[in-house]
Amino acid sequence: MSRYARQELVPWIGAEGQRRLVESTVGIVGMGALGSASSTLLARAGVGRLILADRDVVEMSNLHRQMLYTEADVADRLPKSEAAARHLRAANSEIAIEPLIADIMAEEARELFSRCDVVLDGTDNFETRFLLNDAAVEAAKPWIYAGAVSDYGALMAIVPGEGPCLRCLFKEAPAAGSVPTCEAAGVFGSAPVSVAAFQASEAVKLLTGHKENLARWFVRISLKEPSLAITEFKMDPNCRCCQEGRFDFLEERAISSANRLCGQNGVMIIAPKGTRIDLAALESRLAIFGRTYRNKYLVQTDLEGFKLTVYEDGRTMVQNTSDAAKARSIYARYVGI
Ligand SMILES: [Zn+2]
Missing domain, CATH: 3.30.310 (TATA-Binding Protein)
Structure with a gap:
């Protein structure tokens, strides 16, 4: 029995979809709770190559929600992308996994989009998200925005040229301190994991050629009620990024080099x-x-x-x-x- 036999039975995936997954490369930026869950799903689903980027080390306060990591990773002070690669290789040795211990800046973002079919957002800050958005629009490749805090989260598949980009929705990065962060508002593990499950599913649709089934719009998931809301956004005809082709974040005009930690001390x-x-x-x-x-x-x-x-x-x-x-x-x- 093939490793992917059960997945191939899903009608819109099938043997052909599986073949496409195996030939795909996905980048994940940020290997926290979102990245842990989305990379686990995509590695097990058989995406042929995963590039996992993160700049941090596994800490004890990560373990309640970042499902890839263990107490041993904390004791060994392993960088998250390295620890993630080790655990994911144990789950699927047939795919290629590249850990990238780095802060994603303009050069890294461009390189990532040149190599990947789709990039998943696992970051915790808008500066990096706007940078990914610039690089995606420049490369005309899709990326999937996601965020989760407290007991809710949101995601949106962004397909340049076919729908709004992140800057059509948010013109500027929100001012520091104006957005709830994991540090201030806390985070309940089910929130990022739910968002990441949707995110991985949007990625699989993109990779297997089922763009018609993308959620497309801004999807907000709340676990307490619970509820799932979909809001439609249109392309902004005056968007600096996808309409005027100005890449403020890729040109690093808007990025500071010293203080890039969102909500952390x-x-x-x-x-x-x-x-x-x-x-x-x-x-x-x-x-x-x-x-x-x-x-x-x-x-x-x-x-x-x-x-x-x-x-x-x-x-x-x-x-x-x-x-x-x-x-x-x-x-x-x-x-x-
Ligand atoms: Zn735009």
Whole structure:
């Protein structure tokens, strides 16, 4: 019996749809709760290649909703994309899985869309979503917006040229602090998992050639009542992105490089392109100041009450502060590049 026999019995998938899935490449940006669930569904469904991008490490407070990860991943301080790749390979060894430990900026977004048939949003911030939207419109490839917080969430398949883009719906990124975040409003695991299930299903429809069945419109799922609402949006004839072809986020005009952490008590410092850190040397330097941990991917240490996580490409997360200037000074003092 084939691995996908039961799935092929679904009339609109069939053997032909399955063949198309196996030949497809899907990118997932953000391997939190949404990415954990959508990647699990797509890996098991037999999508031939998955590219999993995330910039963070698995933490204990992730486990209640980010279904791919285990306590061992927390103990090993594994980057999420690496931990995800290991677990998904154990579920399906017949597909290719590429972990990408990185912050998705313009160059990475362009590269991702050039390689993928569809990209799934697993991010937690509008800056990255607008960046994905720009890259999708530029490449004329679909992406699937999604978000979940508290006990509700939303998604929309965005097919450039055929329907509204994200900037037709939201002209600008919402002001910081104006949108509920997981940190402030909490999150109930069923919300992102429900949204991700719809998201993966929209991806499978796109990949198997069933665009006619896409939800197309903005789908809002609420678990408490429960309810599912679909709102129709039209293309905005004055949209800067899909009508005027101006890619503000891809050109990084609208993106700040120091403080890109949404709703978290932390600041991410982006190092200059091409930076390579000798993690072993950094660890021995930092060990003088505090308890230090190193694995293949990062060095982590507690300094002056701040938690520093330094990745090989120089990207550094400074936790326990939201003051970008303070974070930069800690970075300059201890990482010093
Ligand atoms: Zn638009």
